[in-house]
Amino acid sequence: MPARRRARYWVGQMPLSQKSALVIGAGGLGGPALYTLAAAGVGRLVLMDADAVETSNLNRQPLFGEADVGARKAAVAAARLRALRPDARIEPLDERFAAANAAALVRGVDVVIDGSDDFATKFLANDVAVAARKPLVHGGILRTTAQLLTVVPGPAGCLRCLFEDPPPPDAMPSNADAGVLGALAGFAGALMAAEALRLLAGERGAYVGRLLTFEARTARARLVMIRRREGCPACRTPAPVA
Amino acid sequence: MTLDPERIERYARQLVIPGIGREGQERLGAARVRVVGGSSAAVPGILYLTLAGIGAIWIDDPEPVGPADSGHWIFPPHTVGEPRERVVVEALQARSRFVLLEPHRPEAVPTATVVFASSAAQAVAAAERARREKVPHVVVEWDGEGGSVVTVPLRAPCYACGRSIGGAGRPPSASASALSALAAEELILLLADPAAARGRRIDLTRGVPSVRATARLAGCACAADIER
Numbered sequence: 119m120p121a122r123r124r125a126r127y128w129v130g131q132m133p134l135s136q137k138s139a140l141v142i143g144a145g146g147l148g149g150p151a152l153y154t155l156a157a158a159g160v161g162r163l164v165l166m167d168a169d170a171v172e173t174s175n176l177n178r179q180p181l182f183g184e185a186d187v188g189a190r191k192a193a194v195a196a197a198r199l200r201a202l203r204p205d206a207r208i209e210p211l212d213e214r215f216a217a218a219n220a221a222a223l224v225r226g227v228d229v230v231i232d233g234s235d236d237f238a239t240k241f242l243a244n245d246v247a248v249a250a251r252k253p254l255v256h257g258g259i260l261r262t263t264a265q266l267l268t269v270v271p272g273p274a275g276c277l278r279c280l281f282e283d284p285p286p287p288d289a290m291p292s293n294a295d296a297g298v299l300g301a302l303a304g305f306a307g308a309l310m311a312a313e314a315l316r317l318l319a320g321e322r323g324a325y326v327g328r329l330l331t332f333e334a335r336t337a338r339a340r341l342v343m344i345r346r347r348e349g350c351p352a353c354r355t356p357a358p359v360a
Numbered sequence: 361m362t363l364d365p366e367r368i369e370r371y372a373r374q375l376v377i378p379g380i381g382r383e384g385q386e387r388l389g390a391a392r393v394r395v396v397g398g399s400s401a402a403v404p405g406i407l408y409l410t411l412a413g414i415g416a417i418w419i420d421d422p423e424p425v426g427p428a429d430s431g432h433w434i435f436p437p438h439t440v441g442e443p444r445e446r447v448v449v450e451a452l453q454a455r456s457r458f459v460l461l462e463p464h465r466p467e468a469v470p471t472a473t474v475v476f477a478s479s480a481a482q483a484v485a486a487a488e489r490a491r492r493e494k495v496p497h498v499v500v501e502w503d504g505e506g507g508s509v510v511t512v513p514l515r516a517p518c519y520a521c522g523r524s525i526g527g528a529g530r531p532p533s534a535s536a537s538a539l540s541a542l543a544a545e546e547l548i549l550l551l552a553d554p555a556a557a558r559g560r561r562i563d564l565t566r567g568v569p570s571v572r573a574t575a576r577l578a579g580c581a582c583a584a585d586i587e588r
Contacts, residue, residue, distance in 0.1 A: 184456065262378075
């Protein structure tokens with residue numbers, strides 16, 4: 119691969135202990151991602167979650183146990199991760215990822231992992247990461263299907279190139295209505311972390327410009343190429359001429 | 361095992377999934393799973409089996425926690441040198457009172473097995489034991505950034521038919537957590553809905569899974585399993 123093209127996906131050559139990641143959501147996707155990033159040796163982890171632990175979380179959110187029900191997720195997750203990695207900087211934020219704080223948070227890290235469970239947050243994370251030219255690993259899960267997409271500066275498309283806008287409220291079933299297979303969330307969250315580690319190591323991501331969809335019951339995976347869409351309000355610039 | 365209101369609340373997100381439902385959750389609660397291997401690579405899978413409500417999980421790993429395990433999921437640095445079985449049981453038992461975690465006893469007979477072995481020879485031996493015990497099993501093959509998960513329901517082609525020719529390869533890396541969770545997912549679906557289970561192999565290559573049905577090798581001893 120030509121050096122100039124390869125360099126587009128590099129975020130530096132420092133060791134992982136000097137790298138940082140923002141993980142939005144510490145639940146079904148964010149939990150396994152945080153565990154995996156911590157184990158790999160990422161030096162600074164900023165984790166955001168504004169919820170409390172509920173009993174119905176416990177089938178899929180690995181950072182929490184029965185004794186944590188009612189406690190704040192950000193604090194519990196940070197305590198678990200600090201016990202594992204006393205040398206790492208674990209920064210819990212008990213707040214929502216919102217327009218008021220998003221840009222500063224994204225600018226302050228090397229990679230963003232979106233493990234949120236609502237579309238408004240997912241599209242905000244996409245827009246802010248694209249604007250800040252930071253790599254974003256997007257993930258979603260519902261029932262027995264997971265999807266992943268990596269957004270990096272360059273010719274590959276972003277989440278908004280694919281979907282344009284979040285679906286209308288109530289257009290999609292909620293986790294409570296459709297269910298979530300816990301181990302599938304673990305699979306997807308760990309894949310998101312592995313992808314972030316590839317990006318932090320200066321490698322090209324496996325899901326850059328490729329939406330991976332995996333259905334657990336059939337175990338079938340599908341990759342859909344995502345190109346920049348002309349007129350995408352996040353990417354702003356016209357699509358490159360093919 | 362019937363579901364009481366506490367379990368219904370706890371497993372609410374699983375009960376609405378097609379293929380699990382109330383009956384599937386009851387099957388998970390009645391299952392006794394032998395887990396071969398309790399290393400840091402195996403722990404994500406064991407944790408998800410615990411969270412899913414498997415009735416009993418028996419950890420089979422004679423090794424102590426090693427330096428390579430330190431910092432992974434449930435292995436704080438101070439656990440290095442302690443028996444893995446004990447560390448895994450204590451850490452994960454605290455996550456659910458609906459699941460019984462214990463070190464494996466040689467005389468115990470499981471209803472399913474999951475193999476997170478650290479070597480190809482150990483994986484083959486554990487899978488063959490499961491076949492002889494006539495229990496469904498799932499076997500993980502680590503191979504650096506990728507690897508495979510082979511699912512062996514009853515009467516399906518055995519692990520020897522579906523495994524990699526060279527066996528497990530390079531030591532597991534960051535993707536091991538994904539592979540481990542995938543193995544748990546396969547076993548959960550197999551136990552919850554055994555009639556829908558098929559012998560298959562899922563390969564994970566640079567973050568992208570692909571699946572194929574396993575096929576029985578000519579002359580393999582597992583052909584006799586169909587008669588049973």
